[in-house]
Amino acid sequence: MPPRKLAAGNWKMNGTLASLAEVETLMHDCAGAGVDILICPPATLLRLMAERVSAGAVAVGGQDCHAKESGAHTGDISAEQLRDAGASYVIVGHSERRADHGETDAAVAAKAVAAHRAGISSVICVGETEAQRDANETLDVIARQLAGSVPDCATAANTVIAYEPVWAIGTGRTPTNDQIAEVHAAMREALVARFADGAKFRLLYGGSVKPANAAEIFAIAHVDGALVGGASLKAADFTPIVRALDAA
Numbered sequence: 001m002p003p004r005k006l007a008a009g010n011w012k013m014n015g016t017l018a019s020l021a022e023v024e025t026l027m028h029d030c031a032g033a034g035v036d037i038l039i040c041p042p043a044t045l046l047r048l049m050a051e052r053v054s055a056g057a058v059a060v061g062g063q064d065c066h067a068k069e070s071g072a073h074t075g076d077i078s079a080e081q082l083r084d085a086g087a088s089y090v091i092v093g094h095s096e097r098r099a100d101h102g103e104t105d106a107a108v109a110a111k112a113v114a115a116h117r118a119g120i121s122s123v124i125c126v127g128e129t130e131a132q133r134d135a136n137e138t139l140d141v142i143a144r145q146l147a148g149s150v151p152d153c154a155t156a157a158n159t160v161i162a163y164e165p166v167w168a169i170g171t172g173r174t175p176t177n178d179q180i181a182e183v184h185a186a187m188r189e190a191l192v193a194r195f196a197d198g199a200k201f202r203l204l205y206g207g208s209v210k211p212a213n214a215a216e217i218f219a220i221a222h223v224d225g226a227l228v229g230g231a232s233l234k235a236a237d238f239t240p241i242v243r244a245l246d247a248a
């Protein structure tokens, strides 16, 4: 059986209390969709959003977690605290965290281990920069990030992989279908070689996914969903993406 598809939204540092209405609209408009839906709001909204979606049609997740369970780490949030607030997923290793906070593959793997320890799923992000793509290093970079950022305790049940080319994030530019297909096939191959259930890990594409390009991207082999930034902020944009995934 193919993996169950996942439409995930990453709100990044966007959204206030007023934005909670979007998730209610989304739930209403996506009722009956046969795919998993996840929204990762800023931490300030997590608990309230989890309460609003308690009917279960939409899961909520964090955007990052600390590797430790608790302690003197001002400003950080542990995976256990995310779970306590109602999260069932956490994004780790997003390129914005790797760039803004110097997160290494080892740090990302430790965060994924923390998520699994807390009983929530990790969405582990990988992706090449434009310079790396221009230098023909994409597959090497992805292989290295997967090897270093995905911990040995990962399973298809607790881990989702998101391929997000850094140069496609927030730019309106996307790789060609062949380029996405090449990376997703390579990721699948690496996961199958390393994990007994590697064929079942969900592989998301992320980077300028919009209603207009979603169907085309979801038709690509080994694309099991999307991690969406800007187009996940409004239900009117995210709903057609969810519907395109459901129809794929």
Ligand SMILES: O=C(CO)COP(=O)(O)O
Pocket (backbone or CB within 6 Å): 010, 094, 164, 168, 169, 170, 171, 172, 206, 207, 208, 209, 227, 228, 229, 230, 231
């Ligand atoms: O980084 C992303 C999701 O994590 C993608 O962002 P955009 O969809 O805004 O390009």
